[in-house]
Amino acid sequence: MTRHPVRAVRAPRGARNGPPEGFDRRLIAPMLLGSVLNPVNSVMISVALVPIGRALGASPAGTAWLLSALYLATAVGQPVAGRLVDAYGPRLLYLCGATLVGVAGALGTVATSLHVLVVARVLLGLGTCAAYPAAMYLTRSEAVRTGRKSPGGVLTALSFANQTVAVVGPALGGLLIGLGGWRTLFTVNVPLAAACLVLGARRLPKRSALPLAAQAGTGGRPRLDTAGMALFAVSLTAALLFVTEPRAAHWYLPALAAATAVAFTVRELRTPEPFIDLRLLRGNPAVLATFARQVLAFTVTYAFLYGFSQWLEEGRGLSASQAGLVQTPMFLTAMAVTALTGRRPEVRGKLLTGGLLQAAACLLLLLVHAGSPVWLLLAVTLVAGVPQGLNNLANQNALFHQADAGRMGSSAGLLRTFAYLGAMVASSANAAFFRHGVTTAGLHHLAWFLAGTAALLVAVTLPDRSLRRIGRGTDRP
Secondary structure, eight states: OOOOGGGGSOOOTTGGGSOTTSOOGGGHHHHHHHHTHHHHHHHHGGGTHHHHHHHHTOOHHHHTHHHHHHHHHHHHHHHHHHHHHHHHOHHHHHHHHHHHHHHHHHHHHHOOSHHHHHHHHHHHHHHTTTHHHHHHHHHHHHHHHHTSOOOHHHHHHHHHHHHHHHHHHHHHHHHHHHHHOTTHHHHTHHHHHHHHHHHHHHHSOSSOSSOOGGGGSGGGOOOOOHHHHHHHHHHHHHHHHHHHSOOGGGTHHHHHHHHHHHHHHHHHHHOSSOSSOHHHHHTOHHHHHHHHHHHHHHHHHHHHHHHHHHHHHHTSOOOHHHHHHHHHHHHHHHHHHHHHHTTOOOOHHHHHHHHHHHHHHHHHGGGOOTTOOHHHHHHHHHHHHHHHHHHHHHHHHHHHHHSOGGGHHHHHHHHHHHHHHHHHHHHHHHHHHTTTOSOHHHHHHHHHHHHHHHHHHHHHHTTOTHHHHTTOSOSOO
């Protein structure tokens, strides 16, 4: 019997201790720990903005940059880190990212000004960029090595870990602040980074079953499109800065974004080893549709989460802790749905159900008012939790099957970038609809906008025939 060609590739250290055809479970711990560093730093800081402002004499507008800095750095850095993963393999980038996280944590611990804290947050964003593309790359690599689809539980675990962080992040942040002040939110990154370094050095393979992009270069040297990366970074940063603060005085930002986007497109179509292969994406409309769904789904998710949270406090009159308790069922439902449906590889039904339930949850917001009973508020959050557990996992699984194997890292990075783009659009939507205060009328107008966005998600999903093939047929990757 002819042996599968990937048998010639040495399995990762420790893989020979288990079944030869199974996923190397020694990889799971570093994959999960690294992938949650970004979301845990995203949510913990929310409970520290007030004490940081008081300690450093910063305004709310100033401390808001602690959120925007990480989002901007991550949105720009994810595809860059992913492309470097494709070129050099996941191990090196994972270890470099963990090192940068440790440096950022130490810098934030000793910072004496808001500007230094913002720099630390930028470094955190960049340092946490490599882990998720590395995890997706390793998952695809294991699929090739074993000759079978990687277990659905691995992709589910990645999504489930991020859902868990959304639940425990604020509470963990409050606990750390209570134990040692707001600086502990930065200090905790030092031992987390050290754990990633130890696990990554001991368990991540030095060789991969996927061909490295670096091998395309002369003599095995990587050809990195640094000019393309720079143009991409400038264009996306300018666009996101404008989306964050859309003002007429900032007209130069969209102009700069458009000009550099044109230059980036020309560059990528002409260079033989592009940073983002636009020709390949143009020939893969399924991936483009997945990116579009990611923006739409996360626009609704983030706008609903933060908009409803603000209204519960300002419009309904709940305290911050009471508002948090009302929203807890949403996160718990999302975790349960992820756990129950994660092992099923089909994605089309999940996306359609997720889009319809997102629209339903937004329409339910039209029923709430300042005197709404608590049971109605809980019902809204329960309905909203189901699509949170479906959409993210479905888009992640879709990309795993649709993306070119040789660019899995950069594709995974782009998926995260489009998620953060949705977060930025959501932030602008909340600011627009709550321009005159967080009122019930503003919440209802936001609800109509989000229901329309969810309907667009369904419209993008329905005609996509490529989604029907995912989860059917043979179990070969």
